[in-house]
Amino acid sequence: MSPNTIFALFCVLALLAFLSVKRIPEGTVYTLRRFDGHARTLKPGTHVVVPLVERVVHRIPLTGCELAVNEQIVLDGTPRQLKGQLYWQVLDPERADTMIDRADELIRIRALNAMRDVDAPAHESFDLRNARLKRALNDNLRDRGVVVTRVQLHLV
Incomplete structure (x- = not known):
């Protein structure tokens, strides 16, 4: 050579x-x-x-992510603007791997669905609505290895 x-x-x-x-x-x-x-x-x-x-x-x-929400939704027949932030974190990377590319969109859709599933959410207090949304999102997302740590959404 x-x-x-x-x-x-x-x-x-x-x-x-x-x-x-x-x-x-x-x-x-x-x-x-x-x-x-x-x-x-x-x-x-x-x-x-x-x-x-x-x-x-x-x-x-694994340190956490922020998702800005600015969506037009219809509640009680009235169009309303939902604004604020959702904070989420990956707890189990093996389970989260399958959905991590579309995690923001999945969390956004589930938050909007949780908001629509309640009668008269516009009449709830700010803190009560956000606690309910956080609980609903975590029930829905925990099996995917993701947890929502904080919800700060308000209706305009």
């Missing part, structure tokens, strides 16, 4: 070794997928992966 071939082979091996080490930051979980569909979850720390076979599919933050 020529020296150039040995050098090129050494560079390729060094690159593969460099790509096989993943550093996962605190407060984050990575989901890896292989070509055959097998998935695994990497928690914070340094991990060895199989380069070119496994790829990072999701970077799931």
Whole structure:
């Protein structure tokens, strides 16, 4: 073998070794997928992966997320504006992995449905309505590995 071939082979091996080490930051979980569909979850720390076979599919933050809500809804036959924020967090990354790409939309839709499911929600107090929405959302989302930590919505 020529020296150039040995050098090129050494560079390729060094690159593969460099790509096989993943550093996962605190407060984050990575989901890896292989070509055959097998998935695994990497928690914070340094991990060895199989380069070119496994790829990072999701970077799931565990510290919490904020979802702004600004929706027009009809309550008691009257169009109303629902504004505010929902705060949510991933508790179980393995279960949340299947829906993490569409989590904001799923939480928004479930919040609107929970608001519509109650008779006269416009007559509830601000705190009572938000506590009820939080409870309804958590009953609905906990099986998906997600929990709503705070609801701050108001009707305009």
